[in-house]
Amino acid sequence: MNILLAGLITGILFGFFLQKGRVLRYDKQLGALRLKDFIIVKFMLSHIIVAMIGVYLLYDLGLVKLSIKPAIVGGVALGGLLFGVGWALLGYCPGTSLGALGEGRWDALWGILGMLVGAGLYAEAYPFMKATVLTWGNFGKITIPQALGINHWLVIGLVVAAAAYLLFIIEKHEQKEPAA
Structure with missing residues (x-):
């Protein structure tokens, strides 16, 4: 229970800092993607x-x-590509979409929905990926x-x-x- 409480407090603090740092704003996200802000x-x-x-x-x-995770180039490349495409299309990354929803921006629900759908698709594709993409460039832990x-x-x-x-x-x- 203490671990969950520590995680909750850490998450709330990180969300607070995201909001105070103004990084939840769409214009800041877009500015970062365009290398302008x-x-x-x-x-x-x-x-x-x-x-x-x-x-x-x-x-x-x-x-x-x-808790070191294996360094798998294929998984990192695919995950980075999906993350980047999602961020570019929506204008929020996963953490900022949750924070933006907390600020009342309903468009952030698309990002949260995308995360849930993506997690489900990953779970379904995992058996195939485990034998292919997740073996490409596996350097171990x-x-x-x-x-x-x-x-x-x-x-x-x-x-x-x-x-x-x-x-x-x-x-x-x-x-x-x-x-x-």
């Missing part, structure tokens, strides 16, 4: 950095165990630091540095752009 990129990069540091800190302290044979904090440091540089470049670019 980088608020979603900045929001997600900052959350990825915080989560990456937090998860590995908790892991190193022995407070959590990692491995992380980037394991594949490189280096400490995870080195990879985290490099990702944080790259993300910080990208955020800096985005900020400089946005300061040059005239306000719309």
